[in-house]
Structure formats: C-alpha cells, structure tokens
Amino acid sequence: MATLPHVEEDNYIKGVFSIEKTGKIGTGTTARRVKQQVYFFAEQVDEDTVVLQGLNPENVPSGAKAEITKDELLEDYLPEPSLYNEVMSKLREVQKAVARGEKRRKRGETFTAEFEFSKALQLDEQNVRANFGIGMCYMQRGEEDKAKEVFDRIIKLDAAFQDEHKHLFNEYGIELRKKKMFDEAVDYYQRALELTRDDENLFYNLSRAEFESGNYRQALEAANECLALAPNHPEGLKIKAYIEKKGLA
Known part of the structure; x- marks a missing residue:
C-alpha cells in the first residue's frame, strides 16, 4: 500500500x-x-x-x-514522507535565522545580523531574504566591496525580483542609490525589468539611477516608459520636466 x-x-x-x-x-x-x-x-x-x-x-x-x-x-x-520532517526542520531553521537577522539589522546591530544571515546561507545559499539582508548589512557599514559581491549574487536570482519580495527589492534599490552605487542601481533595475515591464515605479527608479549617474538621455527614456504606464506619475513627470527644461538630454 x-x-x-x-x-x-x-x-x-x-x-x-x-x-x-x-x-x-x-x-x-x-x-x-x-x-x-x-x-x-x-x-x-x-x-x-x-x-x-x-x-x-x-x-x-x-x-x-x-x-x-x-x-x-x-x-x-x-x-517521500520519510524526508518530510528533516526538510521542515531545516526550512524552519533557515526561516528563524533570517527572522533574527532582519530584527537585528533593523536595530542597527549589523554584525549580529550578518552572523544570522550567514547561518541561513550555509543551508540555502540562494535564500532571497538572507542575501538581501547581508547585502544591506554591508551597505549600512559602508563595506562597498563586500556589498558588490552580494549584489552579484542577488542580480542572478530571478526570485529576488518577484512580487513576494517586492518590499525587500525596493529597499535594496533605494539603499544602492543612497550609497552612490549608481552603476549597480542601474544594473539592478534593468535586471528587474527583464522579468516585468509593467511596473511604472521600476522605470521611475531606473530613471532616477540613470539621472544620478549623469546618463540624462537614458534617464529621460526611462521616465517616458514610466509615464506611458502611468501618465500622472508625479515623480516621473518631475524628472522628465527637469531634464527637458535644462536641455540635459
């Protein structure tokens, strides 16, 4: 049976x-x-x-x-019922380590948070939340070289850009810009747009990153894509108007 x-x-x-x-x-x-x-x-x-x-x-x-x-x-x-308990136990272990890491990071305890995220990555190196978390820790501490290594991992993970991780995705992109990692921010948003092209905010964020990199023509193109999806997007309208008024493109 x-x-x-x-x-x-x-x-x-x-x-x-x-x-x-x-x-x-x-x-x-x-x-x-x-x-x-x-x-x-x-x-x-x-x-x-x-x-x-x-x-x-x-x-x-x-x-x-x-x-x-x-x-x-x-x-x-x-x-394969004999594997169920082991899989669930390890899955909970990863989830708990990530949850502890996120809690510590939000408190500004980035070294403890990094330790927790690393524990999760030892069991699942493709875990999206742990990769985002450890990358944020490095950026918060200004460790740009380590942050770039994590960025290279994240940008290869399709799951990182899915709706279930959208809040992490947005926070990470904003942090890239804040740390003046503009080239990485541009690559990041372009990667996201390979997976979905119906999100006006992605095009706006790409426009902003291109603008801050000094790539005004590309910034205007991205702003136009944003406005094609959402004609009344306030930030998209502002960046388009500024570029055109100053003749930057």
Missing part, C-alpha cells in the same frame, strides 16, 4: 516528492544515459495548483519555483 503525502488540515498537500529523470553524462563514444531521482518540496496553493521547489544538497527547498497541477503531482511524482 502506497504511503500518502503529508496533508494539511485544509486538505491541501504539503510534502516531499521525487521523480525519476534521465540525463546524459560524458561525450562522444563514452556518453551514456543515467537515471537519477530528483527531489522536490511540493505545496498545494489552491484546488488545482501545486508549487514545486527543488531540494538543495542540504535538503532545503531552494532556487526557482515551478507550478504544476495537483493531478500531475499525484500521477508523475512519488511521495
């Missing part, structure tokens, strides 16, 4: 599942196909949708998320 996956009180599935995948290793005459079991943390979010996230080597859900149907999960994936 098959073991059932973990089921929450609302009858939604939440657990660890696996699927067998075939891949190729080697090249030429030494190439061969191998089968391996790939593990995912699955969480049902509505009647028909399940969100999958792969497990990293520490058995922590990490990296990009994907959506499949509940039927696809139950037909194609095998439940």
Whole structure:
C-alpha cells in the first residue's frame, strides 16, 4: 500500500516528492544515459495548483519555483514522507535565522545580523531574504566591496525580483542609490525589468539611477516608459520636466 503525502488540515498537500529523470553524462563514444531521482518540496496553493521547489544538497527547498497541477503531482511524482520532517526542520531553521537577522539589522546591530544571515546561507545559499539582508548589512557599514559581491549574487536570482519580495527589492534599490552605487542601481533595475515591464515605479527608479549617474538621455527614456504606464506619475513627470527644461538630454 502506497504511503500518502503529508496533508494539511485544509486538505491541501504539503510534502516531499521525487521523480525519476534521465540525463546524459560524458561525450562522444563514452556518453551514456543515467537515471537519477530528483527531489522536490511540493505545496498545494489552491484546488488545482501545486508549487514545486527543488531540494538543495542540504535538503532545503531552494532556487526557482515551478507550478504544476495537483493531478500531475499525484500521477508523475512519488511521495517521500520519510524526508518530510528533516526538510521542515531545516526550512524552519533557515526561516528563524533570517527572522533574527532582519530584527537585528533593523536595530542597527549589523554584525549580529550578518552572523544570522550567514547561518541561513550555509543551508540555502540562494535564500532571497538572507542575501538581501547581508547585502544591506554591508551597505549600512559602508563595506562597498563586500556589498558588490552580494549584489552579484542577488542580480542572478530571478526570485529576488518577484512580487513576494517586492518590499525587500525596493529597499535594496533605494539603499544602492543612497550609497552612490549608481552603476549597480542601474544594473539592478534593468535586471528587474527583464522579468516585468509593467511596473511604472521600476522605470521611475531606473530613471532616477540613470539621472544620478549623469546618463540624462537614458534617464529621460526611462521616465517616458514610466509615464506611458502611468501618465500622472508625479515623480516621473518631475524628472522628465527637469531634464527637458535644462536641455540635459
């Protein structure tokens, strides 16, 4: 008799599942196909949708998320209930370390906060909140070289620019500008716009970063994109009017 996956009180599935995948290793005459079991943390979010996230080597859900149907999960994936408790324990460990780090950082205790964020990153190096948090610590202390290293990590994480992290995303972008890291701010907003181009505030923030970098033509272009989405955007109107009045572009 098959073991059932973990089921929450609302009858939604939440657990660890696996699927067998075939891949190729080697090249030429030494190439061969191998089968391996790939593990995912699955969480049902509505009647028909399940969100999958792969497990990293520490058995922590990490990296990009994907959506499949509940039927696809139950037909194609095998439940792995023996892993559930370990995964949930480590996931809580990461979440608690991040929460402690955020609390300490907001108090200005950046060294203690960095320690907590680092603990989370040891288990999940792609954790968005921990990466943002440790980057903010470095910027608050004026450690620009370390901040740039973290920036290079964050800008590669698609999840960093998703709606669920929008408040962190906005705070981080503002901090980049405050620390006069204008080139990084421009790269940051351009990266965000690769994932979504329907947010007028992203275009405004890009315009502001370009303006402060002295790139007035690009600043005007970004302001125009902002106003195409929101014609009455007050800050967008101001920066456009200023550039045109001064003949900067």
